[in-house]
Amino acid sequence: MTPLTLICFYLSVCLLTHAGELKHQTIANDNPEITLTKFAYGSCWKSTHSQKHWPVILENKPQLWIWLGDNIYGDTSDMDLLKKKYNLLGATEGYQNLAESCPILATWDDHDYGANDAGADFSMKKESQKIFLEFFNERPDSARNKREGVYSSYYFGPAEKRVQVILLDTRYFRSHLKKGEGKPPYKRMGKWIADSSPTTTLLGDAQWRWLERELHQPAKVRFIATSIQFSVPHHGHETWANMPLEKQRMIDLIKKTKAEGVVFLSGDIHSSELCITEPQGCYPLVDFTSSSLNVPLGTSNTHQRTGPAYGGANFGLVQIDWAAVDPVVSISTKDNQNQTRLHHSLHLSDLTFSEKNLIPQTSIENFARKWQTFYGAMTIKKDADGKWHASCAERNLKLRPSATGLSGTWQGVNSSGKVSFQLSRNGRFLRGKHSEGALPLQLDWAAWQPDWETHFKRDDYHLRKKKK
Numbered sequence: 001m002t003p004l005t006l007i008c009f010y011l012s013v014c015l016l017t018h019a020g021e022l023k024h025q026t027i028a029n030d031n032p033e034i035t036l037t038k039f040a041y042g043s044c045w046k047s048t049h050s051q052k053h054w055p056v057i058l059e060n061k062p063q064l065w066i067w068l069g070d071n072i073y074g075d076t077s078d079m080d081l082l083k084k085k086y087n088l089l090g091a092t093e094g095y096q097n098l099a100e101s102c103p104i105l106a107t108w109d110d111h112d113y114g115a116n117d118a119g120a121d122f123s124m125k126k127e128s129q130k131i132f133l134e135f136f137n138e139r140p141d142s143a144r145n146k147r148e149g150v151y152s153s154y155y156f157g158p159a160e161k162r163v164q165v166i167l168l169d170t171r172y173f174r175s176h177l178k179k180g181e182g183k184p185p186y187k188r189m190g191k192w193i194a195d196s197s198p199t200t201t202l203l204g205d206a207q208w209r210w211l212e213r214e215l216h217q218p219a220k221v222r223f224i225a226t227s228i229q230f231s232v233p234h235h236g237h238e239t240w241a242n243m244p245l246e247k248q249r250m251i252d253l254i255k256k257t258k259a260e261g262v263v264f265l266s267g268d269i270h271s272s273e274l275c276i277t278e279p280q281g282c283y284p285l286v287d288f289t290s291s292s293l294n295v296p297l298g299t300s301n302t303h304q305r306t307g308p309a310y311g312g313a314n315f316g317l318v319q320i321d322w323a324a325v326d327p328v329v330s331i332s333t334k335d336n337q338n339q340t341r342l343h344h345s346l347h348l349s350d351l352t353f354s355e356k357n358l359i360p361q362t363s364i365e366n367f368a369r370k371w372q373t374f375y376g377a378m379t380i381k382k383d384a385d386g387k388w389h390a391s392c393a394e395r396n397l398k399l400r401p402s403a404t405g406l407s408g409t410w411q412g413v414n415s416s417g418k419v420s421f422q423l424s425r426n427g428r429f430l431r432g433k434h435s436e437g438a439l440p441l442q443l444d445w446a447a448w449q450p451d452w453e454t455h456f457k458r459d460d461y462h463l464r465k466k467k468k
């Protein structure tokens, strides 16, 4: 062995030893001394892809990093291999720098759990949990070291600024998903269909009971980290919408516990988007999805999101302005150049059971304005004679007031159908549905006010189209 080879050998041993030695910072579940004002989160990371996001995340100086799942692509029942794949993350210099700078909180999704779309029947789930907890340096005395599943909660700040972070486990207890065919022309993106059987479970009984206790705890804002999307309607991939009763159970639990301040953070879909659902008797439930850190797949083929999506590599950044009279929670999707691609701000007063959040603050007149949609700009007008109409690209729409908003027909160059629009409670977004020909209303036509686009580039939501 030449002296140079010897030096190289020594250096690689040092590097591997160092990699194996990455020890995540330990953190208590309750941290009243840390007022949380900024944290970052993300999902879907591959060791084989670009790592240039890490310094950008670090540049934002987050107080925490939250893993939303698919933290590695383990995809194996071989636990030695799974461990090795975690160690590749541990050996990544950019990640080591981030882990040195702030505590890391983590939950998992299917690929780091062990298999694509896996649930309770994954045979190595106990062993996988052990490896997960060891890798993230879980405190020996922590609750999730003593129970099944990786769900957990953390608290930050004094009472008047208390933030609760709830990490859900959407894998360990989840029952079988139901496969099915889509009905044309609505082709779903994935193979799963909604299963309303009362025996299906996403969180499992023990986790539901724990979550109820958690939601009773006082907090000003509660970030619920769920690996799969919560607020998005059914689209065929894994979402809460595959188990409508479980989704409703979450809504009912938030209502029952009077838990204010809930914001969902999700990952999994390899693009970033904002979805808002407005359940009866509950304030609007915002779900901000950030995915993927380095395996971007362009924007997804659903038009059901609230506003456009971003299909490049991204991470999420959450900031809380406690100094404001009505504190502001700002959530951004950032790209690898630290540019903000999507942005949504909420006041804490938007996340309460006050009447303004439960009933529409709009009238039919709020439809009359310019909107942006996935199909292009749309202008809705009301004529002097009281007739409503709209134009969107080559489509002309004849509309009339209905029980839920506006409905009517649309006419394109070679096609036509029915359409209906409903305003969001605050009037910033439209939920639209349309049909082609005589088919029922089953296609989506979401719209948003152009000012929502201040923080993103218009071409983002055409990204997928261009790739075709």
Ligand SMILES: [Fe+2]
Binding pocket: 070, 109, 110, 111, 268
């Ligand atoms: Fe996933």
